[in-house]
Amino acid sequence: MQVKSGMVSNRSLKKVVKELIDDVILEIKGIPDFLLIAFTSKYKRTDYKRALELLTQETGVKNLIGGTFPAIGVQNEVPTTQGGAAFTFKGSEIKVQRPIIYKNIRTKKKKFITEFPKIYNTTKAKSKIAFVLSTGPKLQPNAMEQLKLLDSYPAIRYQKMFNVLGSGLEWLLGKQGLGTGSYIDELLNYLAINNVSELIGGATFDIDLENNYQFVSDFIYSNSLVGTSFSSDTIKFGHSWTFDKSEKTKEYSITHKLKSGYIQKINGERANNKLLQIMDVPSDIYNEFFEKFSYANALYLSGIKEEDGNYHPFMTANHPKLKGVVSTLPPSKITEDPIKAELFTQSGLGIEKSAYECVNKAAEKITNPKFGIFINCANRLLIAGDKIAEENKKLAERLGDNVPFITLYSGCEFSIFSKKPKYTTVSIHGLVAGK
Amino acid sequence: MSSINRVKSELEDLLELEDVEAVVLFRIDGSVIESSFDNNYTSRKIRVLQWCKDNVPRVSQEMRGNNLQKVTYELSDTCILFFAIGKIGILTTLANNTANLSLLAVETKRKASTIENYM
Structure with a gap:
């Protein structure tokens, strides 16, 4: 099985993509079976579109999934807040479900919660896990001003009524592609009930709560959920989560x-x-x-x-x-x-320690790790600042020096563990694949 | 591409980040190796840059003496990040006071490490 991950930091997304293609993706012999692409969130939408077109044309990859995040990290590198990263693999040991897109996920949940479990359960492989990226918090610049209403006497006195009004308001915001990531909590509960037993995912995010995007192939979306699943009879998928409990x-x-x-x-x-x-x-x-x-x-x-x-x-x-x-x-x-x-x-040391705890638990039944995917809260990045590289070193320490991994600094993190959903923030969720 | 052009390109990357107003690579004696500025030359910015130039020798001495990799100054309207580049350089990033210093420090550290490799 061939696995590669790498990162490029540059103000020009075109340059980032060209280097990712040459130095990471084309290092795989043949067309990769899976490509996860993450870009930082301050480039223009048109730049992302061109980048995705170039990626699909140059690599021929069909199963491309990705999104935008405030920062991205890979093994042996200081994370970047201005660039992109690619994580890719090829091999008969893991079967990858063709990535699927669900548009306007905040207001149109039904299709996802009915269709996705069926797709997930088509395979009877020994080990399988869904991988999902969904739109994260995006608010209007005057959001705090609007929230003042929730401090009013009626909002405190008549909470039930305001909960109903609040869900209506959330729906209206969702129609405009705005809102928090809490809608994912509801989705996870539905998936778990419908036999999606293992899942890991995160929210695409911009630290200024502006636009965040999701990718499938060379298509770009702004208010959507993209998902796939990995299944295997020979590779195990261990996953875990934790937070800084200093x-x-x-x-x-x-x-x-x-x-x-x-x-x-x-x-x-x-x-x-x-x-x-x-x-x-x-x-x-x-x-x-x-x-x-x-x-x-x-x-x-x-x-x-x-x-x-x-x-x-x-x-x-x-x-x-x-x-x-x-x-x-x-x-x-x-x-x-x-x-x-x-x-x-929270502290830098606590963040390092919790990262190790997460990877250690995810890898506890795996003796030969092949790769890792980590969804890490962007807030942890803000706490650690330039010391965030130490956290990645902890992941590498447990996985092994040459094991490729990618860390996405997200708007919220979520998993399903043995049909138990877990939607969190300020946390790290990790997937380790291996034998 | 020559080393100095590579350094210049890295500085320009930093300048593209939100709230960054100028990036200067100083030698530890305060002389400028390379720099990158946005086009908005204000007297405030020039004053702060002069302050940086005057203080780089002292700051770099403090950094070396105390084994510091990064020093941050938060003035009333400007933030300044000094990152040590080996034993010879100081990467100096000026940003306005609304800059997210944590995010800025992540990328500046990365650039400092890259520039060190070029030198």
Whole structure:
């Protein structure tokens, strides 16, 4: 089995693609069976289109899937925020399902949840896993201003009514290609019920919450889900997830919240001020720093304890315009009762450690890894900054020096493990294939 | 392509990043090896560049003395990232104060490593 991955960093996407073709894809003898292409998110749509056309023409590859991300990493390289990466393989040991596209996935879920499980279950191979990339958070520049409505007295007093209104609003935003990534939580639950037993995926994303794109072959989409699946009788697919659980600091109770994940009150008080107070962040310093930004927020990691004793991580985003707090809690985790949450710290070392934990668990039943695909939260990249290369070194340390892998820094991460869906943020999900 | 043209191309890559206003490769004594600027020459930018040039010898001495790979200065309206390039150079990136310093540092580190290979 031939596997290659590589990365090129340059302001010109044309140059990036030419080098990826010459130095990575054409290193495979024959037409690759699978090609995952990831570009960073600040190029123009027309540039992506030309790049995909060049890729398909020059390589003849049929099973091309990909998207745009704030950053991308591969083995033995410092990740890039300006360029692209290719991950490709060829060999009879893995059968690749022809990639499929589901347009307007936020509002048209039915086709995906009925069709995809059937496609996934056509093979009876010993080991199989679906691989999905879906559109991630994209919001209007004045989104924070619009959210002010959720701080109003009626929104707090009549939560059920606002949940209905909120889902209507989400649908309308979804029609315009806007919204968060939480719709994926619902999709995963449907897939798991319909016998999709193993899946790994991530959300295409732009750090400024602007356009993100998905690719299949030489087609480019902006509000869609693209998916495929790998199956094999000889190769095993191990996968896992985790997050930086460095240190738990303080507990708090989410007493008023909406299904969208918007937290109105913590411990019975307005969530924004209360959370800052719990975190010991002086509100005047915070306001001075963040008021000039339309999007930038104080982002903090929290977790809720689940029945099995593990934590479900989520991100809270404070913004001076709001009295509440935006969170990435998925709808399935929002219960009627107050939610007990705990603040977690994040650190560069914690991020490295959790990356190793993820790859180690994914590879625990594999003695001879062939490749890895990692979906890693873009927020972890922001925490680690230029130390992010250390995280990739940890992945390489466990996989082996010459094992190709790709890391996509995504808008949210998700998996299905033995029919149990897991939609998270601030996390790393990893797939390791091997014998 | 000659080494200096390759270096120039890497600096131009950095200049294309959001919020980046100028990129200069200094020798540790403060002399300019290569640079790349956007076309918007403001007195503020020229003042900050002069400040960088004057301070590179001191900053590089501090970096070498304390084994630092990166030093960041956040002035009122400008952020400056200094990355050491081997023992002879300092890659200096000027960005406006809304720049995402984490993302900028990732790419600057990458470029510093590439430029070091050219030198």
